Amino acid sequence: VCAWHPCPSTETALGSSDNLEHRRKDRQVRLAAFGINSILYQRGIYPPETFTRVTHYDLSLLLTTDPKLKSYLTNVVSQLKEWLFECTVQKLVLVITCLETNEVLERWQFDIECDKSAKESSAPREKSIKTIQHEIRSVIRQITATVTFLPLLETPCAFDLLVYTDKDLVVPDKWEESGPQTIDQPEEVRLHSFTTSIHKVNSMVAYKKTESA
Amino acid sequence: MDLEDDTTILTTLKSFNSFISRPEHPQRLSEHSAGSGILQSQYKRSMELLEAAERVHSKNRYLQLDQEKKQMELSHKRARFELERAASDSARDLEHEVDRNQELLGQIKKLEERAEEVNKKLTEQKEANDALQKNLEGLNKTLEERDDKLGTANQTIRSLKDEIRELRQKIQNQDSKMSAQTLENQELQEKIDLQQRKYQEVSQLCQSLQAAQSSCSDHIIKIKELERRLVFQEQDFAIVKTVKSEVARVPDLEKELKRLRDDNAYLRESRENCSLLKEEVEGLRKKLERMEKTKEELINMELEKEVKVWARSQSELRAELTQQHSKTLEEQKKREAQDALVRRLQKRVLLLTKERDGMRAILESYDSELAPTEYSPQLSKRLREAEDILLKTQSHNAEMEVCLQACINILFFFALLNSVCACIFFLRQKIEDLERERQRLEEQNNILEMRLERHNLQGDYDPVKTRVLHLKMNPTAIAKQERQQEVEALRQEVTRLRDLVRSLQSGGAVGHSQDDTHNPSFSLSLAPSKEVLDLRKQMESSELRNQRLKEVFQRKIQEFRTVCYVLTGYQIDITTENQYRLTSVYAEHMDDSLLFKKGSNGSMQLMETEFSKTLGEMVALHLHHQKSIPAFLSAVTLDLFSRQTTV
Numbered sequence: 028v029c030a031w032h033p034c035p036s037t038e039t040a041l042g043s044s045d046n047l048e049h050r051r052k053d054r055q056v057r058l059a060a061f062g063i064n065s066i067l068y069q070r071g072i073y074p075p076e077t078f079t080r081v082t083h084y085d086l087s088l089l090l091t092t093d094p095k096l097k098s099y100l101t102n103v104v105s106q107l108k109e110w111l112f113e114c115t116v117q118k119l120v121l122v123i124t125c126l127e128t129n130e131v132l133e134r135w136q137f138d139i140e141c142d143k144s145a146k147e148s149s150a151p152r153e154k155s156i157k158t159i160q161h162e163i164r165s166v167i168r169q170i171t172a173t174v175t176f177l178p179l180l181e182t183p184c185a186f187d188l189l190v191y192t193d194k195d196l197v198v199p200d201k202w203e204e205s206g207p208q209t210i211d212q213p214e215e216v217r218l219h220s221f222t223t224s225i226h227k228v229n230s231m232v233a234y235k236k237t238e239s240a
Numbered sequence: 241m242d243l244e245d246d247t248t249i250l251t252t253l254k255s256f257n258s259f260i261s262r263p264e265h266p267q268r269l270s271e272h273s274a275g276s277g278i279l280q281s282q283y284k285r286s287m288e289l290l291e292a293a294e295r296v297h298s299k300n301r302y303l304q305l306d307q308e309k310k311q312m313e314l315s316h317k318r319a320r321f322e323l324e325r326a327a328s329d330s331a332r333d334l335e336h337e338v339d340r341n342q343e344l345l346g347q348i349k350k351l352e353e354r355a356e357e358v359n360k361k362l363t364e365q366k367e368a369n370d371a372l373q374k375n376l377e378g379l380n381k382t383l384e385e386r387d388d389k390l391g392t393a394n395q396t397i398r399s400l401k402d403e404i405r406e407l408r409q410k411i412q413n414q415d416s417k418m419s420a421q422t423l424e425n426q427e428l429q430e431k432i433d434l435q436q437r438k439y440q441e442v443s444q445l446c447q448s449l450q451a452a453q454s455s456c457s458d459h460i461i462k463i464k465e466l467e468r469r470l471v472f473q474e475q476d477f478a479i480v481k482t483v484k485s486e487v488a489r490v491p492d493l494e495k496e497l498k499r500l501r502d503d504n505a506y507l508r509e510s511r512e513n514c515s516l517l518k519e520e521v522e523g524l525r526k527k528l529e530r531m532e533k534t535k536e537e538l539i540n541m542e543l544e545k546e547v548k549v550w551a552r553s554q555s556e557l558r559a560e561l562t563q564q565h566s567k568t569l570e571e572q573k574k575r576e577a578q579d580a581l582v583r584r585l586q587k588r589v590l591l592l593t594k595e596r597d598g599m600r601a602i603l604e605s606y607d608s609e610l611a612p613t614e615y616s617p618q619l620s621k622r623l624r625e626a627e628d629i630l631l632k633t634q635s636h637n638a639e640m641e642v643c644l645q646a647c648i649n650i651l652f653f654f655a656l657l658n659s660v661c662a663c664i665f666f667l668r669q670k671i672e673d674l675e676r677e678r679q680r681l682e683e684q685n686n687i688l689e690m691r692l693e694r695h696n697l698q699g700d701y702d703p704v705k706t707r708v709l710h711l712k713m714n715p716t717a718i719a720k721q722e723r724q725q726e727v728e729a730l731r732q733e734v735t736r737l738r739d740l741v742r743s744l745q746s747g748g749a750v751g752h753s754q755d756d757t758h759n760p761s762f763s764l765s766l767a768p769s770k771e772v773l774d775l776r777k778q779m780e781s782s783e784l785r786n787q788r789l790k791e792v793f794q795r796k797i798q799e800f801r802t803v804c805y806v807l808t809g810y811q812i813d814i815t816t817e818n819q820y821r822l823t824s825v826y827a828e829h830m831d832d833s834l835l836f837k838k839g840s841n842g843s844m845q846l847m848e849t850e851f852s853k854t855l856g857e858m859v860a861l862h863l864h865h866q867k868s869i870p871a872f873l874s875a876v877t878l879d880l881f882s883r884q885t886t887v
Contacts, residue, residue: 096715103711126720193706194703202710204707215698
């Protein structure tokens with residue numbers, strides 16, 4: 028059972044604007060999930076044979092089959108969807124840590140600017156499948172392109188997802204506060220930003236400079 | 241007989257030749273027989289000739305030879321026989337020897353094979369030993385490496401802990417710095433707000449200043465216009481005056497004409513009025529002087545007044561504007577008064593000039609009519625002098641008026657300009673200072689904003705507004721836990737391997753079986769090579785075989801012994817080397833036993849025991865007399881048996 032399809036019940040039960048909102052959030056959250064999967068595949072955090080091709084929006088995309096990873100991502104993504112709806116998310120960060128030295132080697136940061144006033148008042152404009160495809164393709168293309176200049180990850184690594192939220196929101200059960208996990212003297216590369224109907228997402232990747240002789 | 245002898249001799253010769261030639265050239269016989277037919281005939285003939293001569297000599301010889309030959313043959317035969325026998329014997333011996341040789345060779349081969357096998361086994365064992373030693377060395381090395389790794393891991397753990405501590409401290413420092421920076425930021429923002437307000441105020445002031453400036457310029461323009469108007473008015477006034485004067489002249493002239501005519505008539509009547517005229521002239525002069533003084537006094541007073549007024553107005557700009565107005569009004573009034581005065585004066589002057597002219601005309605007429613007397617030139621001179629003085633005073637008046645005007649104007653404008661300029665300058669400086677501060681603050685703001693953005697890019701956040709969250713069970717934490725567990729497991733394995741190696745090193749030379757029994761896990765933790773495994777299997781199988789053989793032997797021996805015991809009635813035990821203890825089945829006491837010793841020549845001898853002392857008779861009979869141990873033993877058995885059954 029794929030975890031990414033929207034609940035059909037929500038589409039019929041809720042009103043039109045809420046319904047659209049939910050669908051928008053679903054899309055954005057799915058975009059984030061595709062992006063994360065793509066990064067994990069491209070950087071080799073998990074072996075490539077654990078990824079399978081899935082068709083969404085007439086595109087062939089890679090998703091992981093590792094059950095632990097899947098459950099982790101589902102947890103994070105569902106919570107993220109809630110927070111996106113409340114517009115309390117500021118950033119989503121994917122941190123890649125080296126297991127031997129416990130240093131942060133790479134940091135993928137997505138700044139989310141939420142237009143809070145446009146939450147309810149935005150016109151109920153349906154996004155065509157082409158624009159959705161374009162968004163997903165641009166995100167994945169950028170991630171694939173960064174692999175050309177990012178340094179190789181030769182040591183065993185693990186990743187973590189951090190969410191920057193407003194201070195005043197209640198921390199849910201399974202979540203805890205963590206440090207920003209920044210890189211010491213990083214190289215930063217800004218990626219192309221893209222906009223959805225109410226969010227503007229700026230993305231960048233920071234990586235630790237390799238000590239080249 | 242000779243022929244027969246010849247033939248016999250020939251045949252014997254042939255046989256002899258053949259005998260001679262047989263072992264060497266058996267083939268030549270045939271050649272001789274075929275190709276030597278002719279030669280033989282010749283040879284025969286020669287031989288016959290020769291033989292005829294040697295017959296007698298050789299007959300004996302031949303007979304002797306024959307005899308000898310026969311003897312030889314006999315002896316040969318005997319020798320041959322014996323030789324044959326010997327040969328056969330030797331052949332047989334040879335065969336035996338060959339067989340033995342072959343057997344020995346076979347044995348040798350077997351022995352060699354065994355030796356090879358043993359060598360191989362030795363080499364294999366050696367190789368196995370070497371391999372095991374290498375394995376041991378490898379194990380030692382791996383242990384050392386693992387020790388090193390553990391050491392390095394420990395070091396890295398320590399260093400990581402230190403790093404963690406340092407990082408925590410850094411984080412704390414950075415937090416404090418961040419809070420300080422936020423505070424600074426707030427302060428700066430407040431300052432920026434203040435500055436913005438100031439800037440707004442200043443801009444308002446500037447605007448008001450500009451408005452004031454514009455109003456000032458407007459006022460200046462108005463003043464200029466007023467001046468121009470004044471000038472025009474003056475010009476108009478002058479024109480009007482002239483016109484008026486001209487207009488006024490006419491009736492005056494007419495009047496004067498009439499008057500003059502009357503005066504003429506009157507003057508004609510009295511010449512004596514000259515002195516009166518003089519006195520009048522003097523009176524006029526004095527009047528003029530007084531007029532001048534009063535004018536000057538008036539002028540001075542007015543100047544003083546105006547100076548005081550200007551001095552008062554210099555302190556305030558706004559009051560000046562109103563004062564300007566008042567001043568202009570005053571000035572205008574003054575000017576009007578002056579003008580009035582001037583007009584009056586001018587009128588008076590005109591009148592006077594007219595009077596003068598009239599007088600002059602009269603005088604001239606008088607002069608023309610009358611003869612030139614002493615008084616008229618003096619009069620005329622005095623008149624001229626008076627006129628000159630009038631003119632001078634007029635010009636002086638005019639000049640004074642002009643100067644006054646100019647001074648007034650200059651003073652006025654200077655004062656205005658000074659005040660306005662001073663204000664403008666002051667305000668401009670203020671504006672510049674504020675502008676500079678604004679720019680500086682803007683630059684600072686930009687730098688701070690850039691820094692904030694950079695920090696934001698790097699992932700820093702404002703702890704007052706944001707929070708960073710992640711799931712407790714995230715892949716990195718899980719991976720770190722697993723790594724810890726792995727490290728722990730490795731450590732335990734290393735300690736275990738160390739113990740194993742120590743035990744190996746201490747008891748390694750004894751044998752592999754010990755290792756197997758002591759540490760059955762040895763074979764599990766190592767990566768055993770195939771040879772070692774095979775050798776071990778062989779060893780195990782050989783040991784098993786040994787064990788089984790031992791068991792079998794034991795059983796068999798036990799069986800045999802029991803059977804012996806049962807059948808012979810004696811239990812035979814080997815006490816020491818070559819000493820045998822026999823215990824009978826019917827022995828009355830447990831320790832009744834016979835002791836036999838095997839001697840050096842192989843014979844058994846009975847030793848003295850307690851029991852044997854009681855059997856002296858039987859010993860004497862069976863052993864000493866009959867020299868049969870079995871008889872003795874059976875006698876003892878029978879004796880004991882009989883005793884047993886009876887008892």
